[in-house]
Amino acid sequence: MLQSRFTRGSVVLGWFLPFAMEDRIKESLISLLDGIKRADGVAIMASIARLDDLLEEGRKGLHPQLVHFLEGRSYPKALQFLGGDSDIPAGSCGGRH
16 A cells, blocks of 8 residues: 555655656657547647647756757657667758757
8 A cells, every 4th residue: 555655646745756757758749649640639739838848847857869859849759769769760850960
């Protein structure tokens, strides 16, 4: 029972145990891609706004490649990066940033 009270993202004893920034970004990317699949404009706009906020909030602590993908709105590549994929194709920047 004690362990279940200390899950990520829950309020425990009046304070919040936050998700790691990368987890929050990954969750938002998954929501965005799901919204795109469902053609849900409201979900798409909300997810993009959330990703923009997370990028601003965590920019200094994020890997430069992830920042590059998020700034360029290369959301599938950002999700691949967070998933540990090392075979991410070069985009229009030719892999230079």
